[in-house]
Amino acid sequence: MDNGIIIRTENLTKYYNKGKANEVLATSGVSVGIRRGDFAILKGPSGSGKTTLLSLLGCMTRPTSGSIMVEGRDISHLPERFLTEIRRSTCGFIFQQFHLIQGMSVLQNVMLPLYPTGADLTKLRKKAEGLLEGLGMLKRRDFPVQGLSGGEQQRTAIARALINDPEIVLADEPTAHLDTALSRDFMNTMKELWEKGKTVIIASHDPIVFENESAGLVVEMRDGAVKNITRK
Amino acid sequence: MRRSTVFGLFVLLCVCCLAALGVTSEIRVSRFLVQSRDLSGITAALKLTDISFSDDARYTRNPSQADIFSAFQDYPGSIEHFPSGSVTPPPDFSSLGAPITVKRR
């Protein structure tokens, strides 16, 4: 493991619908290295390829060419089955739209990622309650998620992302649907996680995010390519 | 209780229900088997060949005895006896030929 690098990409290129009329080149030739314990921001206007890079880093999808090493292991050719396994054990994802499952309670939503791993539900519930407590959501645990406010939904989503004790926490435009105060709250939560030793990667074009004092690594993107990498 | 347990219990309940029905079926069948001796006694004494299953028309009463032609038996213009008439195939007397061969001189 070269000097604490947790994810390294080499010349990462991703096309969508390759060979078809609606072909899109989402990222091209991206080479970045993210160290264990980094607080990294992917910065850039919408359409710059941040989200695609984020999902490549989070093992959501396979690159068209180039390679990704996660914890020293080349995952760029792995079938989806094994990609999912890696994602399930190392990544926690917070989506722009929160993506909670409607009609289920907060607690159930938080527990959901670990269902297929055969986790013991009683222990899992304890763990989920612990996470919700840390985020001040414990009293809401049996609420159906559709009745929550935006901030509460996001805290539920954070708890869900943390249920598998991920090494890496990834967030995509997390502040897009929040007001300034809630955005700052979110950044504080991320900072706490970072201080606990998690690697945090956030894609955003919100100044509250990328001007945050904890952000150690800022990757600026434009038109699918990396324009600038600054490490503080 | 977790939901899968509830579902398991529901399935178990249904299976138990079925098992109970299976037991009653065994009992009723064995009772019928005793009774069927009396029934076949009646069959033997009266030399009956058919069961009284659908007697809406004469030709449906004894499917093994009836003639192949059948319409208008009760009175001219009598409609076909649906459904018995339509769902009873004519008895297959063609099979009679096979095991019995009659040599003609």
Add this chain to the structure above:
Amino acid sequence: MIMQPGVIALLLGSGITLVLLVYASFLGVKIWSNWDIGSNSETQLALERKTYLVSTLVKYGLFFEIVSVFLFIYTADDIHNLLVGAMCATGSLNANAFGFPALYVKIAVLFLAAAWIVLDTLDSRAEDYPLTRKKYKLLLFIVPLVVAGYVLQIKYFSGINPDVITSCCGVLFSEGGSGVGSSLASLPLHGTEIVFFSLFVAVSAAGLLAIKTGRRFFMIALACLSASFFFVSIAAIISFISLYFYQNPTHHCPFDMLQGGYYYAGYPMYASLFTGSFFGTMTGVIQPLRKVATLSALVPGTQRRWALISVTAFTIFVVIILIPIVLTPFTLEGY
């Protein structure tokens, strides 16, 4: 053709199996000819996703095939009233030349489909899916069998002529007759008993040694012995086990024990025999896979587990057949 609910159900059920498996093999050909695990193209991704569909289709196909084998035997048993001289399923199956071949083909499909599924499961645990091409080649062997089974079954039912005097089990399995069935029935009783029980001891010994040592020799031995034990057991069922079940020195029918009158003893008996033979044989079949790099770590453990399943299942089988032999006053002395 006999229009009976049983026949309709059978044709519907096995027709669905046929459609599923033909579709699966069609996809299999597609995957087989375009497969490139090293590629990251969207075509390859789509193919990888199709493998899930093929596995699912074959799994359901196997389940439906099991139902359809039972349905076939039951229906044959049910129509024996329509046939002159047929007294049980054996007689009905003998009504024309297609009955028994249809049953044999169905059982072969059962084994092959099960083998495909376990290979598929094993393959999907290795990161590079090393068996993909072999798997889909095997699938192409199964499909003609399924089609043949379906055609034979239709020919069987459409060819049933209620006039033909069929040989019932009494004739088929009576010692004086000719044909495979009766030659099985006329096997010397004590000889068959000795062969059967000594083969059981041999197969269990091979299985236990295979579990203990994990050595190649015992794996192969277990596979060969399991396969032969399957055929010897079928012969033994017809030759002497059935006699104890029915307590009748002339009734050799291998199907009647599936009925309520014999406490459905046939189900656990055949289930354990099939399971034991299948897993026993598969331990040897996957022996060469130890050489595949990504599978070499997985195979030995799997083999031991299967050997254990096989030995357990065979033991259950023997216990089931020993029950009537030990517990009933019926003896075959003098036969």
Add this chain to the structure above:
Amino acid sequence: MSLNSHLNVLDFTLLSLLRRKFKNFGIILVFTFIVFITGSILFLSYSFKREALLILKGSPELIVQRMSAGRHELIPADISKEILKIPGVSGVEPRYWGYYYDPLVKANYTILASSETLPANNHLLQGRLPGPEDKGVAAVGRGVAKARFLDIGSSISLLSSGGDAMDFDVVGVFETESELLTADLIVLGQPDVVRLFRMPAGMATDLAVSVTNETEAPVIAGKIRYIFPDTRPILRKEIVRTYDAVFGWRSGLILTLFAGALVAFIILAWDKATGLSAEEKKEIGILKAIGWETSDIIEMKFWEGLVISLSSFLLGIILAYIHVYFFGASVFAPALKGWSVIYPDFRLAPFIDPYQIAMLMALTVIPYIASTIIPSWKAAITDPDEVVRG
């Protein structure tokens, strides 16, 4: 994967099904109904068949009828002496019987001359049978008794072919348990039958031949046909086969008609499974994004199909059983039995074995499950990446 992981996925599936209560309970309801109908048909016809086979065990080994111009004709009773000479024949007895249409209640009766007495310990007859030479007495089936309000001691009047009314004292009534055999019977003494139908002297309806060894019956039938080319011998074995075919045919026909409804349901199932709502599709995407694997989703869909089909199947079988064996198949009996005035009212013996269950499964569960495979797979391969990209 451990057992617990399967249970967890099942847990989630149940929760997820409960979230769409109305839709899923609707499907279970329709499916249960389909299993119920199919099951009722199968149970009913199978029980009829088994009962018919048992009841007809006692019927004559061989019936000899005379054919004239292709029609069934009366047969001269003295032929029996010739038949008796055939080796293997142990007895020949003329049968006198016919149909009687009763305009009063618009029902068909079967009039039969008695020949033998029933064993004394037969519990299915109240009173007695008329003796072969008795005059003016009758034993009637329960169906006739109900239609004409008869009981032992009352009398029934029938119109003979000659146009004169004949009165009979009822001396015996068959018990309800024997209705499958006797519902429409009126048993009279032989002279009364001859007078009622104005049968020419020396003629009988047909002859019942008993043989010493039933396996030789076909040979004897061949000889009878050889000696009397205008006769038609009917073997008991053939009657039994006819019944086998009749019930197989009837239920087969109804099932075929019913297949339309089944197909409609399968289309519904397919549509339900393919026409995943945008919301459901999104949910599956979310599940995949948060760490569910394609095979987990396929498993979830498998559980979904299993929960729906197993619940419906079990409920449907139980309901069909209750319907057929406790309520006499009140919904379908008319379709199977036809619409006569005298319905044999009988309680069927529940002959049920794994065959029925396997058959029912092949007819209902397998098509349903098969129709959901491809749609579930299509749902399961939703790209998790799509969710991220919104």
